[in-house]
Amino acid sequence: MSRRSLLMGLVVIMLVVMGTVAVGATTNIEYWTTMTEENRQQVIRDLVSKFESENPGINVEIVPVEENDIPTKLAAGMAAGMLPEVTDMGAEMVLRLGAEEMLDVQAAADIINKIGRDDFYEGALKMLATPEGGNFAVPFHGWVQGIWYRKDLFAEKGLKPPTTWENILKAAKEFYSPDEQKYGIVIGTNKDAFARQTFTQYALSNNARVFNEKGEIVFNSPEMVEALKYYKELAQYTPPGPDGWRDSRDLYLSGRVPMMMYSTYIMDDIGVGNTDYEGFFVEDLGEKTALANVMTHKSSATFGQVSALSIIKGNEEPQVAAARKFIEFMLTGENYITYLHMAPGGSNPVRHSIASDPKYLDNPVLKVYGEEATNIAAGLNNIGKFGYVGGNVFTDMGKISAQFIIGEALLNMIERDWTPEETAEWAQEKMEKAIQ
Amino acid sequence: MSKNEARLGYFLILPTVILIAGLILYPIGYNLTLSFFEVSLNPAKGNVFIGLQHYLEILTDYEFWSSFKTSVIFTLSTVLGTTLLGLGVALLLNREFKGRTILRGMVLLPYVTPLISLVFGWKYLFDPVFGMFNYIFVDMLNFFPHHLNWIESPQFAIYAVIIFNIWHNFPFSFLMILAELQSISGTLYEAAEVDGASAWQKFVHITLPELKFVIGALVILRTIWNFYKFAEVYLLSPAVETLPVYVYEKAFANYNFGQGAAIATILFIFVLGFILYYVRRVLEW
Numbered sequence: 001m002s003r004r005s006l007l008m009g010l011v012v013i014m015l016v017v018m019g020t021v022a023v024g025a026t027t028n029i030e031y032w033t034t035m036t037e038e039n040r041q042q043v044i045r046d047l048v049s050k051f052e053s054e055n056p057g058i059n060v061e062i063v064p065v066e067e068n069d070i071p072t073k074l075a076a077g078m079a080a081g082m083l084p085e086v087t088d089m090g091a092e093m094v095l096r097l098g099a100e101e102m103l104d105v106q107a108a109a110d111i112i113n114k115i116g117r118d119d120f121y122e123g124a125l126k127m128l129a130t131p132e133g134g135n136f137a138v139p140f141h142g143w144v145q146g147i148w149y150r151k152d153l154f155a156e157k158g159l160k161p162p163t164t165w166e167n168i169l170k171a172a173k174e175f176y177s178p179d180e181q182k183y184g185i186v187i188g189t190n191k192d193a194f195a196r197q198t199f200t201q202y203a204l205s206n207n208a209r210v211f212n213e214k215g216e217i218v219f220n221s222p223e224m225v226e227a228l229k230y231y232k233e234l235a236q237y238t239p240p241g242p243d244g245w246r247d248s249r250d251l252y253l254s255g256r257v258p259m260m261m262y263s264t265y266i267m268d269d270i271g272v273g274n275t276d277y278e279g280f281f282v283e284d285l286g287e288k289t290a291l292a293n294v295m296t297h298k299s300s301a302t303f304g305q306v307s308a309l310s311i312i313k314g315n316e317e318p319q320v321a322a323a324r325k326f327i328e329f330m331l332t333g334e335n336y337i338t339y340l341h342m343a344p345g346g347s348n349p350v351r352h353s354i355a356s357d358p359k360y361l362d363n364p365v366l367k368v369y370g371e372e373a374t375n376i377a378a379g380l381n382n383i384g385k386f387g388y389v390g391g392n393v394f395t396d397m398g399k400i401s402a403q404f405i406i407g408e409a410l411l412n413m414i415e416r417d418w419t420p421e422e423t424a425e426w427a428q429e430k431m432e433k434a435i436q
Numbered sequence: 437m438s439k440n441e442a443r444l445g446y447f448l449i450l451p452t453v454i455l456i457a458g459l460i461l462y463p464i465g466y467n468l469t470l471s472f473f474e475v476s477l478n479p480a481k482g483n484v485f486i487g488l489q490h491y492l493e494i495l496t497d498y499e500f501w502s503s504f505k506t507s508v509i510f511t512l513s514t515v516l517g518t519t520l521l522g523l524g525v526a527l528l529l530n531r532e533f534k535g536r537t538i539l540r541g542m543v544l545l546p547y548v549t550p551l552i553s554l555v556f557g558w559k560y561l562f563d564p565v566f567g568m569f570n571y572i573f574v575d576m577l578n579f580f581p582h583h584l585n586w587i588e589s590p591q592f593a594i595y596a597v598i599i600f601n602i603w604h605n606f607p608f609s610f611l612m613i614l615a616e617l618q619s620i621s622g623t624l625y626e627a628a629e630v631d632g633a634s635a636w637q638k639f640v641h642i643t644l645p646e647l648k649f650v651i652g653a654l655v656i657l658r659t660i661w662n663f664y665k666f667a668e669v670y671l672l673s674p675a676v677e678t679l680p681v682y683v684y685e686k687a688f689a690n691y692n693f694g695q696g697a698a699i700a701t702i703l704f705i706f707v708l709g710f711i712l713y714y715v716r717r718v719l720e721w
Binding site: 072075079178179181190191239240241242247250251256279399402403411412415416 | 475564565566582583584585587588589590591674675684685687691693
């Protein structure tokens with residue numbers, strides 16, 4: 001082959017490649033979701049194909065992202081200038097991106113108003129509020145956390161439900177029997193988001209905060225030290241070594257612990273055995289289980305999470321329009337109910353009209369829990385969180401949670417035996433550095 | 437004619453030159469540039485030039501030096517471990533015995549199995565409640581009073597990571613050393629025997645000198661690889677904060693790309709210095 005024909009060949013290949021790129025005139029949007037489980041992915045894929053057939057010319061690419069990986073993936077995406085158009089993620093991440101001016105606040109407001117602002121839970125909207133009074137993103141679904149416990153075993157031993165610090169500690173001590181590999185309780189003690197989530201409830205019930213009303217870090221307050229001290233004491237009755245959400249779920253389902261902290265996502269694992277946990281499973285666990293989602297000490301605290309659909313700024317106009325359509329599609333009627341039913345009880349509706357819709361309530365898992373299911377969903381209205389103090393939103397909380405500072409502090413305190421005071425000072429310093 | 441040929445020659449190596457420039461020189465240059473800037477997340481906002489500030493901050497950061505120490509401990513022990521274990525196993529499997537070929541193949545298994553399945557296997561094996569290790573050593577043999585979390589607890593994590601790395605990587609050293617062992621001429625050993633050398637003397641005066649270069653190369657490669665090892669450490673136990681983990685947390689979790697780049701540059705200079713010293717003084721190349 002001569003040099004000329006080689007060059008000609010190269011030119012032809014270039015032309016063909018450029019041609020194929022130019023022909024496709026569809027609008028592509030990328031949708032990031034934290035629902036990485038295969039069965040949930042299937043539901044999302046079905047919804048997306050329905051959306052695509054109703055909206056020819058729009059192509060939605062689903063990208064599943066593990067919750068703990070979101071900060072890193074987003075950072076990499078930002079650096080590369082390849083961000084998604086729509087993301088489904090927790091309120092902290094939304095605030096974090098909002099603070100970086102990465103979110104399309106106007107688009108969010110338009111969608112919320114179009115669906116009807118009054119129909120959204122006030123509490124859910126508050127979680128996503130901008131300091132100026134708008135919303136960073138559109139509330140999508142939410143979960144509530146609490147202590148799931150074996151009411152049968154509690155009744156046997158004559159113990160009171162684990163709703164106060166005293167009751168929890170007493171029950172944990174009572175059931176702790178490490179020689180039989182049975183433990184009192186599972187709480188988050190690893191360097192991850194789970195530990196921050198479980199700890200928040202203890203801190204808030206002791207009126208301990210990360211920020212004061214001026215937005216200064218107050219993690220070394222006496223209230224926080226007290227909460228840390230209690231958490232360390234309670235951690236004596238957990239399985240050896242650091243624990244995460246998987247330990248919580250597996251140990252409870254296998255009957256190794258009578259109490260564990262978890263979100264409402266455990267409802268279908270327990271209720272209808274829809275779980276990827278494989279192993280010994282306690283019989284009729286659904287009937288033996290109850291949830292204590294309000295923790296009381298100096299005050300009462302409920303913790304949970306609101307997930308929201310955000311539109312990322314800086315995309316082309318047709319993509320933003322497609323993203324709006326997609327979000328409206330996901331939040332409306334049957335589509336929304338299909339979405340919520342993929343993890344019944346776990347993902348709770350953020351719209352009044354859907355929460356009371358008979359079609360929504362017609363689900364095997366939600367029926368197991370009966371009226372409690374509606375109460376749990378309503379719990380979304382009273383969630384307390386570290387980033388929200390007296391009506392103010394502190395978006396800096398997003399930086400603190402992205403670095404798992406609270407989880408790392410708890411890990412150090414419990415596994416390296418730091419004192420609560422040392423731990424509080426260490427975290428205080430690290431948080432101040434993080435929000436500089 | 438020859439001029440034309442020379443031009444064609446340049447044309448033909450051009451893709452390689454572009455490839456190397458794009459894959460090696462560009463990232464190094466880009467990394468160096470980033471390290472002088474306060475890098476903004478939002479592409480719409482610009483980066484701010486801050487000179488050497490990142491370098492000053494890092495070199496005075498306590499966490500940097502503690503990760504540095506962890507990295508040095510990790511690298512030293514794994515380099516020593518993989519090389520010695522590889523040498524030992526290679527010497528054993530160099531002898532004639534029945535089933536030698538199968539055994540040699542089996543030794544390679546830890547190296548060829550995908551990392552992620554190994555990590556999950558190990559985590560399950562050492563699980564504090566369900567794990568086989570605790571079952572055998574605590575419940576059956578009573579070596580320890582209680583079940584322990586051998587991998588994730590911070591006090592054991594560094595050992596777990598080191599042992600895992602040695603076990604995972606020694607087959608590579610084994611393979612290289614075995615290949616070299618087989619090329620040592622038998623006449624050397626025969627001559628030594630005639631002179632009445634003991635087995636130990638044969639090992640020290642024939643085998644080791646013959647293996648010098650392969651072991652030297654293994655040590656330098658393993659040092660470079662393990663000093664930058666991220667996946668194995670982070671997947672098994674994020675509590676072990678080696679330098680690559682520190683960089684990862686600075687750059688991604690903290691969104692501080694400038695600082696991450698500065699640390700990478702410091703590491704680069706450090707490893708380059710080590711290699712230059714090692715090649716000249718130890719290997720005498």
